[in-house]
Amino acid sequence: LLLLYLTGGLSIPDPKQREALIKLEASMQTGGQLVLTDTEQRLDARLFKMKQEELEREDFPPAMHFFKARKLIRNSPIFKLLQKMPKGGALHVHDFSMVDVEWLVKNVTYRPHCHICFTNDQSIRFIFSSQQPKPLPHCSLWTLLENLRAKTVNTTDLDNSIMGNLTLFTDQDPEALYPTQALVWKRFEQIFQAVFGLVTYAPVFKDYLYQGLSQFYMDNVMYLELRALLPEIYDLDGHTYGKAWALKTCQDISKQFVANHPDFVGVRIILTVNRWGIDIEKMVQVVEEAMALYRDFPDIMAGFDLVGWEDRGRPLWYFRDALSLPVDRGVSLPFFFHAGETDYQGTEVDQNMLDALLFNTSRIGHGFALSRHPLVKELSRKKGVPVEVCPISNQVLKLVKDLRNHPAAALMSEDHPVVISSDDPALFGASGLSYDFYEAFVGLGGMRSNIASLKQLAINSIRYSSLTPNQQEKALSLWQRRWDKFVSENAFW
Amino acid sequence: LLLLYLTGGLSIPDPKQREALIKLEASMQTGGQLVLTDTEQRLDARLFKMKQEELEREDFPPAMHFFKARKLIRNSPIFKLLQKMPKGGALHVHDFSMVDVEWLVKNVTYRPHCHICFTNDQSIRFIFSSQQPKPLPHCSLWTLLENLRAKTVNTTDLDNSIMGNLTLFTDQDPEALYPTQALVWKRFEQIFQAVFGLVTYAPVFKDYLYQGLSQFYMDNVMYLELRALLPEIYDLDGHTYGKAWALKTCQDISKQFVANHPDFVGVRIILTVNRWGIDIEKMVQVVEEAMALYRDFPDIMAGFDLVGWEDRGRPLWYFRDALSLPVDRGVSLPFFFHAGETDYQGTEVDQNMLDALLFNTSRIGHGFALSRHPLVKELSRKKGVPVEVCPISNQVLKLVKDLRNHPAAALMSEDHPVVISSDDPALFGASGLSYDFYEAFVGLGGMRSNIASLKQLAINSIRYSSLTPNQQEKALSLWQRRWDKFVSENAFW
Numbered sequence: 001l002l003l004l005y006l007t008g009g010l011s012i013p014d015p016k017q018r019e020a021l022i023k024l025e026a027s028m029q030t031g032g033q034l035v036l037t038d039t040e041q042r043l044d045a046r047l048f049k050m051k052q053e054e055l056e057r058e059d060f061p062p063a064m065h066f067f068k069a070r071k072l073i074r075n076s077p078i079f080k081l082l083q084k085m086p087k088g089g090a091l092h093v094h095d096f097s098m099v100d101v102e103w104l105v106k107n108v109t110y111r112p113h114c115h116i117c118f119t120n121d122q123s124i125r126f127i128f129s130s131q132q133p134k135p136l137p138h139c140s141l142w143t144l145l146e147n148l149r150a151k152t153v154n155t156t157d158l159d160n161s162i163m164g165n166l167t168l169f170t171d172q173d174p175e176a177l178y179p180t181q182a183l184v185w186k187r188f189e190q191i192f193q194a195v196f197g198l199v200t201y202a203p204v205f206k207d208y209l210y211q212g213l214s215q216f217y218m219d220n221v222m223y224l225e226l227r228a229l230l231p232e233i234y235d236l237d238g239h240t241y242g243k244a245w246a247l248k249t250c251q252d253i254s255k256q257f258v259a260n261h262p263d264f265v266g267v268r269i270i271l272t273v274n275r276w277g278i279d280i281e282k283m284v285q286v287v288e289e290a291m292a293l294y295r296d297f298p299d300i301m302a303g304f305d306l307v308g309w310e311d312r313g314r315p316l317w318y319f320r321d322a323l324s325l326p327v328d329r330g331v332s333l334p335f336f337f338h339a340g341e342t343d344y345q346g347t348e349v350d351q352n353m354l355d356a357l358l359f360n361t362s363r364i365g366h367g368f369a370l371s372r373h374p375l376v377k378e379l380s381r382k383k384g385v386p387v388e389v390c391p392i393s394n395q396v397l398k399l400v401k402d403l404r405n406h407p408a409a410a411l412m413s414e415d416h417p418v419v420i421s422s423d424d425p426a427l428f429g430a431s432g433l434s435y436d437f438y439e440a441f442v443g444l445g446g447m448r449s450n451i452a453s454l455k456q457l458a459i460n461s462i463r464y465s466s467l468t469p470n471q472q473e474k475a476l477s478l479w480q481r482r483w484d485k486f487v488s489e490n491a492f493w
Numbered sequence: 494l495l496l497l498y499l500t501g502g503l504s505i506p507d508p509k510q511r512e513a514l515i516k517l518e519a520s521m522q523t524g525g526q527l528v529l530t531d532t533e534q535r536l537d538a539r540l541f542k543m544k545q546e547e548l549e550r551e552d553f554p555p556a557m558h559f560f561k562a563r564k565l566i567r568n569s570p571i572f573k574l575l576q577k578m579p580k581g582g583a584l585h586v587h588d589f590s591m592v593d594v595e596w597l598v599k600n601v602t603y604r605p606h607c608h609i610c611f612t613n614d615q616s617i618r619f620i621f622s623s624q625q626p627k628p629l630p631h632c633s634l635w636t637l638l639e640n641l642r643a644k645t646v647n648t649t650d651l652d653n654s655i656m657g658n659l660t661l662f663t664d665q666d667p668e669a670l671y672p673t674q675a676l677v678w679k680r681f682e683q684i685f686q687a688v689f690g691l692v693t694y695a696p697v698f699k700d701y702l703y704q705g706l707s708q709f710y711m712d713n714v715m716y717l718e719l720r721a722l723l724p725e726i727y728d729l730d731g732h733t734y735g736k737a738w739a740l741k742t743c744q745d746i747s748k749q750f751v752a753n754h755p756d757f758v759g760v761r762i763i764l765t766v767n768r769w770g771i772d773i774e775k776m777v778q779v780v781e782e783a784m785a786l787y788r789d790f791p792d793i794m795a796g797f798d799l800v801g802w803e804d805r806g807r808p809l810w811y812f813r814d815a816l817s818l819p820v821d822r823g824v825s826l827p828f829f830f831h832a833g834e835t836d837y838q839g840t841e842v843d844q845n846m847l848d849a850l851l852f853n854t855s856r857i858g859h860g861f862a863l864s865r866h867p868l869v870k871e872l873s874r875k876k877g878v879p880v881e882v883c884p885i886s887n888q889v890l891k892l893v894k895d896l897r898n899h900p901a902a903a904l905m906s907e908d909h910p911v912v913i914s915s916d917d918p919a920l921f922g923a924s925g926l927s928y929d930f931y932e933a934f935v936g937l938g939g940m941r942s943n944i945a946s947l948k949q950l951a952i953n954s955i956r957y958s959s960l961t962p963n964q965q966e967k968a969l970s971l972w973q974r975r976w977d978k979f980v981s982e983n984a985f986w
């Protein structure tokens with residue numbers, strides 16, 4: 001058709017040919033090849049109308065910062081539908097920002113033996129301990145939170161202030177509060193430190209994971225792949241546990257959760273290490289550890305990744321010797337590299353996506369810069385390596401302001417392999433996957449993405465998971481049943 | 494190479510192969526196929542170093558709003574080099590925002606018989622008249638500016654206030670002043686109204702064009718294609734002149750300017766009409782008028798276009814009968830449509846780029862949305878229809894915030910036909926082409942774009958102009974001489 005058009009001479013455009021070209025282009029997008037049932041088409045018509053209304057609103061949520069848009073999104077009928085939709089798996093979520101901070105404060109910090117201290121740089125730290133803990137440098141003395149609360153007139157204010165220290169989300173103007181990438185990343189790291197003492201306490205570590213699975217499950221997500229640091233876990237009496245213990249615990253929690261929720265598939269773990277402040281020698285150790293864990297815990301362990309602010313960390317290529325170890329030794333260790341989470345072009349860091357592919361990564365985390373790399377894009381497509389798109393994360397971390405303008409919109413317009421995920425929902429004031437699905441569907445997709453796009457995204461999240469082909473088939477048929485139910489329940493109104 | 498890599502099994506990446514892939518990708522970008530002279534390579538090495546220093550600065554100008562970045566850019570050594578660089582032609586500039594507003598205020602409003610009035614919506618209007626002009630609705634009575642200035646203690650304040658009414662540029666926070674696209678476009682239209690009475694006064698009309706050519710010439714631009722409304726021009730005594738007169742005048746001024754500056758090629762005019770508030774019947778008249786002018790003034794008249802806020806105007810397809818007239822009647826009228834200046838996807842307006850191509854447009858103005866349209870992109874590439882990229886305009890009109898993230902970065906990474914232009918430099922506080930070249934080179938290009946990109950962009954601006962092949966050859970050889978001089982003068986330091 002395209003050729004036909006190109007060979008044609010100077011003539012008035014034929015409306016039918018024009019219509020055919022528009023349809024042809026629409027068929028190239030994510031989900032464009034799916035054949036829809038009548039009921040799906042009905043639901044699609046409904047979604048189309050809902051979107052038209054959404055676009056006519058004065059404040060268009062995807063054009064706004066998520067912190068300002070969240071309230072609008074919550075009230076959006078499209079969002080409510082997306083919450084109900086079975087979305088498949090969440091493949092890019094970090095271990096300690098799965099659960100909303102309210103739960104952390106209202107549940108975790110109210111547990112016995114929770115101590116708090118206040119750092120010189122306006123942050124807080126926590127520790128659970130049966131005795132008075134040793135003081136931290138650059139920090140006030142530890143106070144038992146129970147005692148502090150008893151002395152405080154307004155504990156609501158105290159709790160809100162704690163909560164504010166555990167998330168980037170704010171009611172203030174986010175542009176004013178986080179004017180630069182450097183500042184928002186700094187705050188990000190601070191929050192991580194603050195959360196750390198809470199979630200690495202053994203009983204909380206277990207409950208947090210269970211609670212995280214619950215929240216994703218409630219959001220109609222059926223499977224999770226967690227980027228997890230698996231840090232040292234501690235007890236009340238100062239006893240500590242290593243990665244193997246943590247991994248085993250995740251496995252137990254996952255089994256327990258699946259036993260209680262048979263339509264949930266489980267969780268798998270991608271071991272991560274911060275790319276910042278680690279040297280090659282240490283990286284070799286970590287990769288060796290990852291290989292051992294992958295061998296010992298094949299069911300729960302999915303692979304390995306580097307995390308942290310990419311622009312300021314070492315590029316993947318710097319660690320090439322360490323990352324070559326598995327192939328060198330003929331040992332299997334799948335990679336799931338964060339790569340291309342940058343706005344800079346042509347820097348060393350900007351080659352991370354290429355290097356991720358050269359190291360046979362299974363997926364690319366973010367790949368925000370992919371559309372600016374035609375050859376890497378082609379490689380990723382040909383190898384079937386999907387990009388994990390996390391719209392809200394990219395906006396909050398200041399890679400893009402208006403989500404209509406997110407580069408993955410171009411990727412989705414040509415059905416590049418993508419999955420949608422939420423990265424650190426608790427830190428962004430989101431939860432589960434629905435907010436990111438909303439941004440992808442309404443913002444990135446505009447009037448063009450449709451029920452087929454949503455269906456394809458859900459299918460992709462299973463197809464591109466680290467589950468075995470057998471497990472994928474099982475998960476897909478489970479998903480399909482729930483999908484059909486969702487469609488038939490919502491197609492008529 | 495790509496295939497070779499894809500067929501390879503699981504192995505450690507070969508550094509040589511990796512280097513080859515990186516080079517292969519670099520060769521795909523704008524200018525990637527050019528073979529550089531030794532001197533060009535030297536200049537390139539210098540530019541690379543300058544860019545590295547620019548990237549290390551705390552405030553990276555392309556990541557900031559241009560109104561805040563302008564001062565930094567002015568002091569950038571790269572910018573100073575780009576000013577000296579022969580940039581070829583400016584193919585997307587509007588008639589009444591070529592000249593900086595200081596000239597308008599300091600020169601034009603100081604001419605005799607200049608009257609001013611103040612509108613109810615906080616704007617101003619001007620008229621030159623030998624008698625007291627008839628009052629405008631929703632406006633104060635006309636005051637002779639000369640008298641007003643005589644009565645004013647601080648004329649500098651008055652002049653600054655007038656200036657502020659003639660440009661979007663501001664020292665205030667642009668995000669706060671123009672929070673939405675609707676507001677910035679509203680202000681845009683207001684300014685246009687304010688400027689109108691000044692620049693449609695016959696003597697000013699001539700001087701403005703001459704001054705505009707001077708400013709672009711000073712910026713080392715050798716050729717201009719102006720989008721021009723060619724509105725009614727008036728005299729002191731209320732005499733008025735039509736489009737033919739205006740076109741003839743442009744031609745005279747162009748000739749006069751070329752006579753005084755033999756290394757300038759001239760100006761050509763693309764007649765424009767606002768897509769907003771025009772019906773089909775009127776559009777038919779305008780197209781007929783354009784055909785007649787194209788026939789009568791083949792030297793100066795380049796073609797036809799629609800302007801104004803695309804999201805709120807009728808789509809091109811709405812005017813299909815009018816736009817089909819030239820082909821219908823076997824009459825020639827090249828089109829240069831603004832299209833795809835939108836963040837919304839899948840709307841009617843979002844089909845403008847496709848329709849522009851179906852109507853055989855010679856270039857696409859902005860094409861901001863092109864990277865999200867794989868089929869339209871392919872068409873534009875195959876037909877050799879370039880996109881006129883105006884980075885600062887897109888940022889000020891709120892399509893994109895951080896220019897590293899401009900979608901044309903992807904287009905340039907794959908050598909899609911593009912030219913760089915400045916749209917409405919006076920309204921944005923820019924001038925000539927250098928600021929937009931800076932943003933394209935440092936922002937869109939990052940560390941990747943190089944001297945070859947710049948060279949290719951300059952060549953593109955001649956190759957994709959409406960000049961005849963003969964004129965293009967002449968212009969290119971003129972440009973080449975100046976380019977060689979520029980390169981040899983700046984390669985060593």
Ligand SMILES: [Zn+2]
Pocket residue numbers: 092094227307338365423
């Ligand atoms: Zn992540």
Ligand SMILES: [Zn+2]
Pocket residue numbers: 585587720831858916
């Ligand atoms: Zn324009």
